[in-house]
Amino acid sequence: MSTDVSNQLGLIVNKCRKIKSMSCKLQYFRRFHLTVNQTLPALSTSNFCTSGKAFLLLASQRRMVGCQSPKLKKSAIYTRTGDKGTSSLYNGERRPKYDDIFHSLGTVDELNSSIGVANYYCKKTGNGLDEKLVEIQCKLIEIGSNIATPRSSSNESKLSYTSFDDEIVTTLESWIDHYDSQLPPLKNFILPSGGESAVFLHQCRSICRRAERITIPLVEAGIADNAVGKYLNRLSDFFFVAARYAAMFEKHTENIYQQRRQDKPSNLMAREMKNE
Structure with a gap:
């Protein structure tokens, strides 16, 4: 110095x-x-x-x-408030971590993470789906906020801030129609296949179905808005269409389901006798 x-x-x-x-x-x-x-x-x-x-x-x-360090103070990653097995909702209510609300939130979060993987491959191949996938990820955060704010026990301020309406569902339907119009007619059951982007989009579809199954009881109980259930239902359809579109865009072949029924014992015996 x-x-x-x-x-x-x-x-x-x-x-x-x-x-x-x-x-x-x-x-x-x-x-x-x-x-x-x-x-x-x-x-x-x-x-x-x-x-x-x-x-x-x-x-x-x-x-x-008490001078502050020149380094930015990091936000607290852990709070220790959940060490006794409970967690807080957006309205301040605490519930056990095994509550149905947290099962739903966890599955929606899992779906969001899977979309992140699918988005990586979509962006890598340039199939044009990546921007819509990011928008969907943002909507899932909003869905999480809605689920974490029970409609029957939260104040008006928090309810209005976390509301989820049908207009978003309409937008999703327009995306489905757009991509489906470019696909060849579906004449057979297809297996999750068609390249990296497609298989991960199929994985998103199946996780989305699980998120829907877990969340629908919350909608019926008045905890989450009806539009949340509608959106998850339509979202799985979008992932199916998006997966097929990705396979077509990237020129990959989709595997077709082929029926493989085992012959009845009587038919097997008749075939053996004929061969003899």
């Missing part, structure tokens, strides 16, 4: 010692916040002996007056 830098640190520390008011100390350090942060990286082993004492005093003063 240069002599000028070391002297500057010393001046800052000495100045702080003379200031008796804690609020004034804090204001003083904020004033020199940029100067201090620019000089601290200059510390090295070779010059620590000459400036280390000033640096340590400075650091001690900064902690004493």
